Amino acid sequence: MINEMLAFNKQFVENKQYEQFVTSKYPDKKIAIVTCMDTRLVQLLPAALGIKNGDVKIIKNAGGTITNPFDSTVRSLLVAIYELGVNEIMIIGHTGCGVQGMDSQEMLHLMRERGIDEEHISLMKHCGIDLDSWLHGFEDTESAVLETVDLVSKHPLVPKDIVVRGYIMDSTTGELTPLA
DSSP, X not given: OHHHHHHHHXXXXXXXXXXXXXXXXXXXXXXXXEEEOOTTHHHHHHHHHTOOTTXXXXXXXXXXXXXXXXXXXXXXXXXXXXXXXXXXXXXXXXXXXXXXXXXXXXXXXXXHHTTOOHHHHHHHHHTTOOHHHHTOXXXXXXXXXXXXXXXXXXXXXXXXXXXXXXXXXXXXTOOEEEOO
């Protein structure tokens, strides 16, 4: 499959199809969006929000939430704010998220089935990584989004003038529901 994508890429560049996407690194709308990596949102989210290439910074991860105040998503938000001029942040969860109800013990079981040595799992634990917490999902999407909004808006390195709001997107229709 990767080879097919590489072949497509070669034609894409040769035919200069990239020209319609040329823009700068600065988001025109000065917005950063933290959302889930779910495949249903790849085209739905931009279409449902009316955004195009160059409008916003989109940061995706499993669940579209932030579980640690110093993880790579927070780092990306700080870069977006201080280096790229972002002044509004949207945290967008979605219906039917695969991270909702995800169980760390089941994931560890699947890792073992795929050949991850118990020694490597133990090493993570000895390095101070709480795998149960790190690999655990959330029970309620709305609560997870609101916790992330709270974490970002109260983060000591995020300026107080940054607007941070949370939403749930319907994974089928793209309807956005604002959270309190």
